[in-house]
Amino acid sequence: MHLKSYLFLLVILCCVNQADAQLNAQVTGDAIDQGNNCYTITQDQEFQVGGVWYNNPIDFDTDFTIFYQNNFGSRDLDGADGMALVFKDNPTPILGDPGGGLGYSGITPSLTIEFDTFQNADFGDPAGDHISIMRNGNPNHNLSTNLAGPVLAIDTNPDIEDGIAHDVRIEWDASTNTLSVFFDCLLRLTFTDNVKDTIFSGDNSVFFGFVGSTGGDTNIHEVCFNRVSFVDNLQLDDEVICENGEVQVDATIPSGITYSWSPTNGVSDPDSPNPILSPAETTTYTVTISDVCGETTTEELTVTVKSLITTEPVFNPVSPICEGDTLNPLPPTSEDQITGTWSPELNNSTTTTYTFTPLALECAPETTLVIEVIPSEIPTFTPVDPVCPGEFLADLPTISNNNITGTWTPAINNTVTTVYTFTPDLGQGCATSTTLEILITDPDIPTFNPIDPICVGETLQDLPITSNEGITGSWSPALNNMVTTLYLFEPDPGQCASDNVSLEIQVIPISQLSIDIDLSSEAFSQNQVAVINVSGGTGAYEFQLNNGDWRKENTFSNLQGCEDYEIRARETSGCSNIAAVNFRVLDYPKFFTPNGDFRNDSWNIECLKDQAEARISIYDRYGKMLAFINPSSLGWDGTYNGAFMPTNDYWFRVEYLNKEGQPKVFTSNFTLKR
Structure with missing residues (x-):
């Protein structure tokens, strides 16, 4: 970098800072630090009490002056209660009573300068906003603790709750033991007494602070410092800058009106409270400040100018x-x-x-x-294919594909999946460790489609030598179509497949079936039901009625009477003969039409035509027998003594033998239609 450019950059980056000065303050209660030596003692709220205390000691054997500003808020008729400057014998933050106690009531031993903005008649307060000097934390003006005052803060105006910052100056003259209180530049109250002895028992270190409070009536209360004669760190601090550098300082005080800097060389604005100072050499500056009361004060600071170092800082190199x-x-x-x-x-x-x-x-x-x-050099190795548990596993190579030597841990294990770590030997640059995982896989289990059972002696196809997963192998024992057999599959070597696979082929013997029919319903029933009973087989059958569909139910219902039926049965496996039986069920015609059209011209029960012993009697509705017929005859033609019987219902009585050969009688009716 060019030297001139370097010097300019150094000024911009390194040598600009801000000088500030602060008292050693600590807020307490409802007080708020606003910064720059300004504080909100109370907000405009009911029953607040706050304070700010300083650990900067005061010796009443020495003159001192305290310059500050108070803002008592903007409420007048309903504003309260005011603030106080309190001297006490220790720096510990403390608060007295709120309301009329102004936050200092009860603090003892103490010397208090009270600025009271509310009239408490019990305390002897005057009607206007007033100042008084009080002792040992008692705000009652009727007592001996009232050392001086009260007097109006402004002789011509009883109201200081006007939202304006009012200048306050407290002076102590040690030679005369006189305390003077100035308000808005005017002397309002004095008190003479050796307070160091009478109040503070000769203590050389007395401390001060500000307190304030509200009650049922409220106001905001604020305090800001101008300067304190006995506090060094409220003054401007000395500064150090680099050659060609600058620093901005701030000598502003709340009551300052005019500022004058000398000497003026290197001062950006000699009349500014916060100029930028850029001397070419070490210089002591003095600023003279005039405040609103015409008081002047001077502050000094020295700006030390350090020469620029032109050589770069030196550091030892860091090894790669x-x-x-x-x-x-x-x-x-x-x-x-x-x-x-x-x-x-x-x-x-x-x-x-x-x-x-x-x-x-x-x-x-x-x-x-x-x-x-x-960059790290990672050893590379060819991956190792998965192996079956117990399968041979060779030792891993001790030289990587990119020629890095080293060792592996742990030892080779062919029973469980393991991650092996390769550690390079020393002296191989930035070679780093690496890992290699070898999978020990569970054997694949060959699966095959099941083989349907066969009948004894039926042709048996060869079993497949490749499983559904593509695993090849062979079966044992040899196929046998005469007896149920369990066959074992042996995978070919090198396939990581389980050899514990079997397949059973069931060989079913040929059954010789016989059947009989059980007509479970009564003869001439509306719902004729036949139940088929099979013997000689396994019990797993299917049935067929009159060459219809085969079914597994052995019961047939709603059979039509006087028809011939054939029932057949077989094993569901097909390994049996087909047993068959013929039968018919008893029924009768429900009507007939003797009109000479050769269709239904006579009525008879043809189902009984093979029973020569069967007899049928026909009656009219009154029980008169009209005819007596044999089932083997043509039947009743609908006449009585040669006369046509009218359309009507007629009754019949049939005597027959059931299938067991037992005599039975059945009666019912039918309809003659003309």
Whole structure:
């Protein structure tokens, strides 16, 4: 970098800062720190009490002055209660009673300057906003603890709750033991007494703070410092800049009106409270401040100018590291004792250039340092195919495909899946460890489609030598179509397949079946039912009625009477004869039409024509027998003594033998239609 450019960058980055001064303050209660030595003592809310206390000691044997501003809010008729400056014998933050106690009531021993904005008649308060000097935390003006006042804060105006910051100056003259209170630049109250002895028992260290409160009536209460004569750190601090650098300082006080800086060389604005100072050499500046009361004060600060260092900070080089190795933090101080910071953050995964930026007041240039990160070399190996449990597994190679030597752990194991770690031998650069997993797989289980049972002696096809998964092998024993047999499949070698696979082929003997029919319903029933009973087989049958569909139910219902039926039965396996039986069921015609058209011209029960002994009697509705016929005859023609009987219902009585040969009688009716 060119020297002129470096010097300009150094000024911009390193040598601009802000000077501030603060009292040693601690807020308590409802108080809020606003910054810049300003505080909200209470907010505009009911029954608040707050304070700010300082651990800066005061010796009443020495003169001192305290300059500050108070804002008592903007409520007048319903505003309350005010603030107080309190001196006490220790720096511990404390609060007294709220409301009329103004936050100082009960603090003892103490010396209080009270600014009261509410009239408490019980305390002897005057009608206007007033000032008084009180002792030992008692706000009652009727008692001896009232040391001076009360007097109106403004002689011509009883109201100081006007939202304006009012200037307050407290002076102590140690030679005369006189305490003077100035309000808005005017002396309003004095009190003379050796308070160091009479109140603080000769204590050389007295501390001060501000308190305030509200009650049922409220106001905001604020305090801001101008300056304190006995507090060094309220003054401007000395500054250090680099050659060609600058610093902005702020001498602003709340009551300041005019500011004048001398000397003026290197001062951006001699009349500004916060100019930028850029001296060419070390310089002591004085600022003279005039406030609203015409008081003047001076502050001094020295700006020290340090020469620029033109040579870059020196650091020892860092040896290259392997990717992922530990990278120690870079030193914050160079070999030539220049302190600063490094950026970016350390990175042990890639080569990086790091920049060292000296601290602002080191007045030195930046420098860089490169740390080389050597990429890791990972050993590579050919993958090992999965093996079956117990299968031979060769030792892993001790030289990788990219010529890195090393050792493997743990020992080879051919019974369980294992991850093996390869550790390179030393002295091979940035070779890193790697892993290799060898899978020990569970054997594949061959599956085959089941073989349907066969009948004894039926042709049996050869079993497949390739499973559904593509596993090849052979079967034992030889096929046998005479007896049920369990066949075992033996996979061919090298297939990591289970050899515990079997297939059973059932060989069913030929059954000789016989059947009989059980007509479970009564003869001439409306629902004729036949139940088929089979013997001589396994019990797994199917049945057929009159060459219809085969079915597994052995019951047939709603059979038509006087028809011939054939029932057949067989084994569902097909391994049997087909047994058959013929039968008919008894029924009768429900009507006939003797009109000479040769269709239904006579009525008879043809189902009984083979029973020569069967007899049928026919009656009219009154029980008169009209005819007596034999089932083997043509039947009744619908006449009585040669006369045509009319359309009507007629009754009959039939005497017959059931299938067991037992005599039976059945009666019912039919209809004659003309």
